Amino acid sequence: MPKLAFIGSGRMASAMVQGLLRSGACQPSDITVIGGQDNTASELSQATGVRAVTSPLDLLAGADAVVLACKPQQFAGLDPAYAMLARGKLVLSILAGTRLVSLSKFFNGARNVVRAMPNTPGAVGQGITAQCSVVALSPEDALIVQSILSGLGRILELPEAMFDAVTAVSGSGPGFFFEFLAAYEAAAVELGFTPEQASLLSRETFRGSLGLLAATRETPDNLRTQVTSPGGTTKAGLDAWASAQFRTTVANALIAAQRRSAELGKA
Numbered sequence: 001m002p003k004l005a006f007i008g009s010g011r012m013a014s015a016m017v018q019g020l021l022r023s024g025a026c027q028p029s030d031i032t033v034i035g036g037q038d039n040t041a042s043e044l045s046q047a048t049g050v051r052a053v054t055s056p057l058d059l060l061a062g063a064d065a066v067v068l069a070c071k072p073q074q075f076a077g078l079d080p081a082y083a084m085l086a087r088g089k090l091v092l093s094i095l096a097g098t099r100l101v102s103l104s105k106f107f108n109g110a111r112n113v114v115r116a117m118p119n120t121p122g123a124v125g126q127g128i129t130a131q132c133s134v135v136a137l138s139p140e141d142a143l144i145v146q147s148i149l150s151g152l153g154r155i156l157e158l159p160e161a162m163f164d165a166v167t168a169v170s171g172s173g174p175g176f177f178f179e180f181l182a183a184y185e186a187a188a189v190e191l192g193f194t195p196e197q198a199s200l201l202s203r204e205t206f207r208g209s210l211g212l213l214a215a216t217r218e219t220p221d222n223l224r225t226q227v228t229s230p231g232g233t234t235k236a237g238l239d240a241w242a243s244a245q246f247r248t249t250v251a252n253a254l255i256a257a258q259r260r261s262a263e264l265g266k267a
């Protein structure tokens, strides 16, 4: 496994480092990390045994691939020395909204630049990450990228033109899901349950429904039809949703998120 250098050692970098070590793709001595003002790099080093450094030169000397995992606004102020030190190396960025053209402009001597869009469940290894690259990945670089990103969960290769849509569907998706769950639990409390009972009933219902979906390999539409008897309770609830334009509301949320992603990408 090549030597990896992480610019940023926060939540997502930690999830990737832990995934790399867990899978055996890397030994702690293969990985070097750097942070900003706080202690994230030394904390990650203490937790995993990877090497924490404080200078770009120490970070990139001997590294084969660079993982950019700071915040997008921190990238804007990144030490230009990184660009020179990253010449000939593979660069993989997980910065939300930062396009390949901007990454390639900064890392202008990199052998290839990969852009990835993870989501928050990646912090516990259960996310989904979209990836694209400036030029097609060599088999060796594809393996490196796979090893790094698989610590965050599943991976899907997509053209960069789809990244605003990815940002809407899987990037903002956890936020949409948590808002739905919060609304559902609040509505359950209104029916007379305690908050604890409401959250247990709601969360187990959705956890079990996802389990059923996976076990049966049915479509959500088929499973919904199976529990919707004519004149029954589910039908009454679904009719209330239909009259409030539920599907249009969901579609509008995705369209709004996609548009906002496109606006932010131009800013």
Ligand SMILES: NC(=O)c1ccc[n+]([C@@H]2O[C@H](COP(=O)([O-])OP(=O)(O)OC[C@H]3O[C@@H](n4cnc5c(N)ncnc54)[C@H](OP(=O)(O)O)[C@@H]3O)[C@@H](O)[C@H]2O)c1
Binding pocket: 007, 008, 009, 010, 011, 012, 013, 034, 035, 036, 037, 038, 039, 040, 041, 069, 070, 071, 072, 074, 077, 078, 079, 094, 095, 096, 097, 117, 118, 119, 120, 121, 171
């Ligand atoms: N969290 C998500 O679900 C998610 C989803 C999609 C994309 N992303 C992207 O993932 C990236 C990281 O997110 P995160 O949640 O892991 O953020 P985070 O926990 O705040 O981590 C940011 C890291 O960057 C370090 N840093 C700050 N300035 C730096 C500098 N000048 N040089 C090197 N390192 C520096 C910070 O160090 P100190 O704190 O020690 O100063 C910290 O280790 C972001 O670009 C975000 O857009 C995240």
